[in-house]
Amino acid sequence: MLKMTHISKVFRTDLVETQALRDISLDVAEGEFITITGPSGCGKTTFLNIAGLLETWTDGQYLLDGEDVSRLSDYQRAKLRNQKIGFIFQSFNLMPDLNLFDNVDVPLRYRGMKAAERKDRIDRALDSVGLLSRKKHLPSQLSGGQQQRVAIARALVGEPRFLLADEPTGNLDSNTAEGVMELLQSINAAGTTIIMVTHDPSLASRSARNIHFLDGYIADTDPNTVVGQLEAVS
Amino acid sequence: MEFGPILRALLRNKLGVILIAVQIAFTMTVIVNAVYIINQRGELMSRPSGTDEDNLFYIRSIGFGQNFNEEVTAADDLARLRQTPGIVDATVINTVPVSNSGSSSAFLLEPGELASSVPSAIYYADHGSLNTMGLELVAGVDFTEADVLIRESSSNANADTVIITQALAEQLFPEGAQAAIGQVVYTPSDQAVRIIGVVRQLQAPWPLWEDIENAAIFPEIVIDGASLYLIRTEPGEQDRLMPMVEEMLGASNEQRILRQLRTMADTREESYRIDSVMTRILSIVIATLVFITAMGIVGLAVFSINRRRRQIGTRRALGATQGSILRHFLVENAIISGMGVIVGAVLTVAFNMFLVQTFNMPRIGWYYIPTGMLALLLVGQLAVIGPSRAASRITPALATRSV
Numbered sequence: 001m002l003k004m005t006h007i008s009k010v011f012r013t014d015l016v017e018t019q020a021l022r023d024i025s026l027d028v029a030e031g032e033f034i035t036i037t038g039p040s041g042c043g044k045t046t047f048l049n050i051a052g053l054l055e056t057w058t059d060g061q062y063l064l065d066g067e068d069v070s071r072l073s074d075y076q077r078a079k080l081r082n083q084k085i086g087f088i089f090q091s092f093n094l095m096p097d098l099n100l101f102d103n104v105d106v107p108l109r110y111r112g113m114k115a116a117e118r119k120d121r122i123d124r125a126l127d128s129v130g131l132l133s134r135k136k137h138l139p140s141q142l143s144g145g146q147q148q149r150v151a152i153a154r155a156l157v158g159e160p161r162f163l164l165a166d167e168p169t170g171n172l173d174s175n176t177a178e179g180v181m182e183l184l185q186s187i188n189a190a191g192t193t194i195i196m197v198t199h200d201p202s203l204a205s206r207s208a209r210n211i212h213f214l215d216g217y218i219a220d221t222d223p224n225t226v227v228g229q230l231e232a233v234s
Numbered sequence: 235m236e237f238g239p240i241l242r243a244l245l246r247n248k249l250g251v252i253l254i255a256v257q258i259a260f261t262m263t264v265i266v267n268a269v270y271i272i273n274q275r276g277e278l279m280s281r282p283s284g285t286d287e288d289n290l291f292y293i294r295s296i297g298f299g300q301n302f303n304e305e306v307t308a309a310d311d312l313a314r315l316r317q318t319p320g321i322v323d324a325t326v327i328n329t330v331p332v333s334n335s336g337s338s339s340a341f342l343l344e345p346g347e348l349a350s351s352v353p354s355a356i357y358y359a360d361h362g363s364l365n366t367m368g369l370e371l372v373a374g375v376d377f378t379e380a381d382v383l384i385r386e387s388s389s390n391a392n393a394d395t396v397i398i399t400q401a402l403a404e405q406l407f408p409e410g411a412q413a414a415i416g417q418v419v420y421t422p423s424d425q426a427v428r429i430i431g432v433v434r435q436l437q438a439p440w441p442l443w444e445d446i447e448n449a450a451i452f453p454e455i456v457i458d459g460a461s462l463y464l465i466r467t468e469p470g471e472q473d474r475l476m477p478m479v480e481e482m483l484g485a486s487n488e489q490r491i492l493r494q495l496r497t498m499a500d501t502r503e504e505s506y507r508i509d510s511v512m513t514r515i516l517s518i519v520i521a522t523l524v525f526i527t528a529m530g531i532v533g534l535a536v537f538s539i540n541r542r543r544r545q546i547g548t549r550r551a552l553g554a555t556q557g558s559i560l561r562h563f564l565v566e567n568a569i570i571s572g573m574g575v576i577v578g579a580v581l582t583v584a585f586n587m588f589l590v591q592t593f594n595m596p597r598i599g600w601y602y603i604p605t606g607m608l609a610l611l612l613v614g615q616l617a618v619i620g621p622s623r624a625a626s627r628i629t630p631a632l633a634t635r636s637v
Binding site: 048049055095110138154 | 236238239242243244246247544545548549550551552553554555556557558629630631633634635
């Protein structure tokens with residue numbers, strides 16, 4: 001599904017050179033639910049950006065669904081993101097001026113799908129997160145948990161092969177976070193591959209595999225060890 | 235196309251949209267009416283006088299000596315001028331077209347029928363006038379030397395033949411120029427004159443006169459102390475001949491002074507100076523308004539893009555190509571500009587109605603409205619293209635940044 005080999009990423013300015021990722025090699029099988037943990041600045045988000053084709057990398061090879069995506073143009077990467085990848089962001093990233101229906105519609109519009117099919121998919125996606133009845137509401141009229149559910153509907157509406165979640169529960173209280181986590185687990189159970197960045201050890205412990213980042217390296221991939229360390233820190 | 239969601243989003247942020255739309259509407263109102271006025275002035279200024287203006291100049295001879303004989307001097311001067319190489323012809327005339335100074339009268343079909351009189355500018359000139367001015371005779375014949383009456387300005391005697399313009403002929407005789415030939419018409423003082431020729435065009439001296447195309451030439455030399463010589467040169471000879479003619483006439487008779495050595499082109503420029511200045515001022519107003527409006531659109535676009543950088547990054551993450559983002563902002567601006575030009579079209583018509591009623595201006599041509607709308611839409615799109623391109627280059631990675 002996703003295979004990274006010796007991926008590294010260096011951010012350069014005129015004065016500073018920052019090694020964000022160092023020699024990352026990773027294989028993610030279809031249907032896996034992986035969590036990424038690590039302290040701030042360790043490269044989790046950079047990894048997620050590269051995995052989601054939001055950012056280019058300096059060295060290494062990346063195969064997505066068997067396709068080498070190292071040399072794709074900006075246009076091709078956008079199309080691939082639209083068709084194969086769903087994103088869930090910590091701050092939900094909903095468009096405040098669009099109602100829920102139009103928010104979920106955003107990725108489908110870029111796919112050039114016909115209106116009737118879009119409507120059918122949007123209604124199903126909103127129904128799956130329990131917000132169909134509020135599709136004409138604006139994001140500001142919803143709670144944080146509800147907004148994140150809309151973001152999940154938006155990520156799922158295009159039926160992506162895998163879902164990237166950047167601290168999806170980071171801005172939610174524990175009860176709401178639990179609801180979102182259950183929703184993600186049910187999505188994974190339905191066959192969608194998920195990579196989730198989180199700071200929360202308890203959430204990390206619920207994934208089949210946890211990858212711990214330190215200073216741009218993958219420090220450990222054993223869930224028990226890493227989660228144990230995180231619990232000790234927290 | 236994201237027309238629907240963009241429109242709905244814009245309607246939720248009305249203030250900025252309304253301000254720019256109103257600015258576009260007012261700009262369109264002023265610009266369209268200003269362009270209309272400029273075009274009107276342009277048409278006015280570019281109307282031909284019917285003469286060979288490019289090759290015409292004139293000079294006034296004013297006698298002062300006790301022995302000065304204007305009639306003899308004029309005959310002598312005309313003979314000298316006509317013999318000068320490079321000069322096509324010369325005439326002594328009371329005024330020149332487009333000079334803003336001259337005489338007018340009227341013609342009647344029957345004596346005393348003032349109600350049916352047709353107004354006309356009056357030129358008094360000798361038999362060389364048609365050839366000098368380069369007028370095209372469309373019917374009848376030119377004057378001969380025998381037709382020319384030499385009279386004092388105080389005399390009431392008038393020549394009994396006249397050559398008129400086609401426009402005047404058609405007003406007097408709707409059958410046309412040919413029908414006018416040989417007809418006798420009357421002056422307001424009931425003097426009969428016979429039309430012997432019709433020229434295609436000769437404008438009256440007053441550019442803003444509504445009957446500017448009505449003119450008549452009487453074969454008369456009026457002795458009033460000053461003779462105005464109108465001189466036509468071969469093409470390209472004017473600059474060389476003007477100082478030469480002044481020197482030649484000055485040397486030939488020391489009992490007079492020479493004044494007003496000027497070209498017809500200078501006379502036209504001076505007569506239309508106010509129109510020309512108004513055109514320039516309106517052009518500056520148009521350019522300024524377009525610039526300010528374009529800057530307003532750029533400002534709104536830049537503000538809107540800076541406010542929505544995260545949203546743009548998110549759209550890119552969700553699959554928007556750079557072209558999609560560019561298109562998004564162009565469509566957004568087209569909607570705002572579209573609202574502006576629709577309101578602008580209504581205001582333009584209303585403002586034009588005000589101008590028509592207040593200043594007696596002609597009604598604006600219908601095609602000015604769609605042309606103005608398209609022009610403003612184009613200005614809007616051009617103004618927003620830079621900020622939109624900048625927006626399209628926003629990295630999708632911005633979606634995951636926390637700040």
